[in-house]
Amino acid sequence: MLFNSIDFAIFLPIVFCIYWFITQKNLKAQNLFILFASYVFYGWWDWRFLSLIIFSTIVDYSIGITLGREENPIKRKMFLWISIFTNLGFLGFFKYFNFFLENLQSAYTFFGSELNISSLHIILPVGISFYTFQTLSYTIDIYKGKLEPTKDIIAFSAFVSFFPQLVAGPIERATSLLPQFFQKRQFDYNQAVNGMRQILWGFFKKIVIADNCAMFANQFFNNSSEFSGSSLFLGAVFFTFQIYCDFSGYSDIAIGTSRLFGFDLKQNFAFPYFSRDIAEFWRRWHISLSTWFRDYLYIPLGGSRGGKWMKIRNTFIIFIVSGFWHGANWTFIVWGALNAIYFLPLLITKRNRTHLGTVAENSVLPSFKEFINMAFTFLLSVIAWVFFRAKNVEHAISYLKTIFSNSLFSIPEFENKRYALEIIVLVIFMLIIEWLGRRDQYGIEKLALRCNRKVRLSIYLVLVCLIYLYLGKEQEFIYFQF
Numbered sequence: 001m002l003f004n005s006i007d008f009a010i011f012l013p014i015v016f017c018i019y020w021f022i023t024q025k026n027l028k029a030q031n032l033f034i035l036f037a038s039y040v041f042y043g044w045w046d047w048r049f050l051s052l053i054i055f056s057t058i059v060d061y062s063i064g065i066t067l068g069r070e071e072n073p074i075k076r077k078m079f080l081w082i083s084i085f086t087n088l089g090f091l092g093f094f095k096y097f098n099f100f101l102e103n104l105q106s107a108y109t110f111f112g113s114e115l116n117i118s119s120l121h122i123i124l125p126v127g128i129s130f131y132t133f134q135t136l137s138y139t140i141d142i143y144k145g146k147l148e149p150t151k152d153i154i155a156f157s158a159f160v161s162f163f164p165q166l167v168a169g170p171i172e173r174a175t176s177l178l179p180q181f182f183q184k185r186q187f188d189y190n191q192a193v194n195g196m197r198q199i200l201w202g203f204f205k206k207i208v209i210a211d212n213c214a215m216f217a218n219q220f221f222n223n224s225s226e227f228s229g230s231s232l233f234l235g236a237v238f239f240t241f242q243i244y245c246d247f248s249g250y251s252d253i254a255i256g257t258s259r260l261f262g263f264d265l266k267q268n269f270a271f272p273y274f275s276r277d278i279a280e281f282w283r284r285w286h287i288s289l290s291t292w293f294r295d296y297l298y299i300p301l302g303g304s305r306g307g308k309w310m311k312i313r314n315t316f317i318i319f320i321v322s323g324f325w326h327g328a329n330w331t332f333i334v335w336g337a338l339n340a341i342y343f344l345p346l347l348i349t350k351r352n353r354t355h356l357g358t359v360a361e362n363s364v365l366p367s368f369k370e371f372i373n374m375a376f377t378f379l380l381s382v383i384a385w386v387f388f389r390a391k392n393v394e395h396a397i398s399y400l401k402t403i404f405s406n407s408l409f410s411i412p413e414f415e416n417k418r419y420a421l422e423i424i425v426l427v428i429f430m431l432i433i434e435w436l437g438r439r440d441q442y443g444i445e446k447l448a449l450r451c452n453r454k455v456r457l458s459i460y461l462v463l464v465c466l467i468y469l470y471l472g473k474e475q476e477f478i479y480f481q482f
Contacts, residue, residue, distance in 0.1 A: 001041050002476060003202075003206075003250065003253045003254075004203065004207060004475070011037075011040075012257065012260075015033075016261070019033055019034070019037075019261060020187050024186070024187070027182075027185070028154065030185060031152075031154050031155050031181055034162065034163075034261070035154060035157050035161060037163055038161040041163035041166065042126075042127070042161065042166055042167070045126050046125075046126075049125040052090060052128070053160065053161055054157075056086070056087060056090065056132070057153075057156065057157050057160045059082075059083065059087075060083055060087070060138055060139050060156075060160075061150075061156050061157075063080075063082060063083045064138060064139055064149035064156075065149050067139065067149060076143060077143075080139060080140070080143045083136065083139040087132045090132070091128055091129060091132045094123075094125055094128060095128065095129070095327075126167045127166050127167030127168065129325060131160055131166060133171050133289075134159075134160065134171055134172055134173075136296070137171075137174050138174035140296060141173070150182075155178070155181040155182060158181055159177055159181055162258075164253075164257040164258045164261075164263075165255075165265060168250050168251075168254070168479040169250075169268060169286075169288055169289070170251055170254065170255070170266050170267075170287070170288035171289055171292055172265060172288070173292075176266065177263070180262075180263050180264070185262035185263075186262070191262070192259065192260050194256075194259055194445070195255075195256040195258070196256065196260070197445065197460075198253075198256030198259070199252065199253050199256035200256075200444075200464070201249075201442055201444050201463070202248075202250065202254075204249075204430070204463045204467055205246075205249035205252065205430065206246060206250065206253070207470055207472075208426055208430075208467060209242075209423075209426060209427060210241070210242045210243075210249060210478075211246075211470070211472065211475050212426070213238040213239070213245070213427070214239075214475065216234075216235060216238040216414070216416075216420055217238040217242050217389065219235070219414065220232055220235025220238070221235060221239065221389055221399070224395070224398065224399050224402065225398075227402070227413070228402070228407035228408075228410045228413060229402045229404065229406070229407035229408035229410070230407060230409065230410050230411065230412045231413055232402050232403050233382075233403045234412050234420075236382050236389075236399075236403070237382055239386075240381060240382050240385050243385065243389075244272070245430070246477055246478045246479070247286070248268070248269035250477045250479065251269055255441075266288055267287060267442075268286060268288050269284065269286070269287065270283070270287065271434050271438045272284035272285040273381070273431075274435065274438055275359075275377050276355045276359060276370055276373035277351070277352075277354065277377055278339065278342040278343050279343060279346045279347075279351075279352040279353065279354075279355070280354075280377075281377055282343070289325070293318050293321065294318070298317075298318045301313075301317060302314060308348065311348075312344060315340050315344060316337065316340045318340075319336040319337065319339050320336045320337055320340065321336070322336050323335045323336020323339075324336065326388070329392070330393050331390055331391075331396060332387075332388065334387045335384055335385075335388045339384055342380055358438055358439050359374065359438065360438075383400065426466070430443070444459065
């Protein structure tokens with residue numbers, strides 16, 4: 001079920017009313033109803049794949065109980081690896097089977113042999129990359145002694161399948177989200193209003209910015225041989241804002257929806273395009289995934305504790321794995337490796353933690369140096385996103401070659417210039433709002449509250465009108481495919 005669909009517009013109020021008016025006095029009933037609603041939400045796409053999430057839930061619930069009772073270190077490690085292999089096995093089969101098969105066949109062909117194995121027509125279950133990592137955090141944290149296993153299978157199942165963040169995150173840790181299913185939840189008007197405000201901002205970013213930027217990004221990327229370097233650069237910029245507003249918009253809707261039901265999810269995007277270097281960018285982009293890889297992969301590999309070459313190795317591993325997590329295509333691996341290359345100079349010179357605070361912390365505008373750093377970091381991101389969006393590596397290289405040709409200095413040529421200018425103005429409007437709210441959790445969290453009631457309502461009305469004006473055909477969120 002898409003957030004930006006009529007189905008969800010009907011589903012959410014019904015779930016909200018039953019949750020607060022019928023199940024409010026009974027915590028177990030609330031959890032059971034959340035579980036039921038989550039399975040309906042997920043099964044709306046394809047009910048057959050509910051079996052995967054149910055199986056994963058049962059496996060990790062059982063292993064969690066076992067780890068809580070078992071004291072033998074060897075057996076504990078064995079059960080942990082059962083959880084890891086089971087979860088990653090499902091993820092690997094559905095997401096990467098054909099990728100490895102195709103590359104194996106290519107390798108045989110390169111050495112003069114043939115491997116005749118037919119690829120499988122596998123449908124990638126929506127959200128499998130997200131709930132797989134979420135359940136893995138549960139068993140790993142129990143193994144490390146950071147979390148006590150739960151015996152309440154309803155609460156645990158609701159944690160795994162919690163519908164607001166089920167299919168595209170944020171990837172919540174069991175140590176953070178699971179305890180909230182055991183706390184009494186009462187309706188909080190201010191929390192609900194805050195949630196509605198964040199949902200509104202998320203819909204604005206998705207429907208008004210992302211979906212309209214997508215039209216131009218698709219035009220340029222799908223017909224890149226027909227355009228000049230300046231046009232393709234503009235197309236890459238459109239995609240840069242498309243993917244940010246699409247994914248952060250989803251996160252805003254998910255976090256805001258969670259607040260309606262009395263849950264707090266972690267911030268997943270902290271205005272990454274205001275970053276002053278690539279290290280800061282990765283502290284602000286898809287925070288739940290970046291911190292997951294940091295805690296469960298980078299640090300166990302040795303993190304930054306070893307020598308220079310160990311730090312370099314670990315940096316490349318975490319970025320390449322992060323790229324591969326996004327999809328079974330070499331473009332994602334190159335995208336991850338390119339970001340590692342961006343990151344290395346900061347790591348080697350020990351400047352990767354230079355910018356930990358908010359840009360222009362005590363002023364309205366950034367300094368000239370901050371502005372140049374932000375512009376350069378944004379440019380690096382634009383170049384990297386070309387690999388993320390391209391059909392294959394050859395397409396990405398061809399696209400970048402055209403950008404960095406003499407035609408980069410020509411006037412962009414494409415259809416619907418007036419419409420493109422309109423979208424650019426809206427992107428600038430979005431950036432101004434987010435700049436003013438850059439110290440908050442999302443763009444309009446406190447910005448509207450600083451105004452009087454009439455101005456605040458006017459801001460909401462403008463956003464609602466823009467969403468209505470640009471509301472078109474339902475478009476899936478980009479990260480549904482991951």
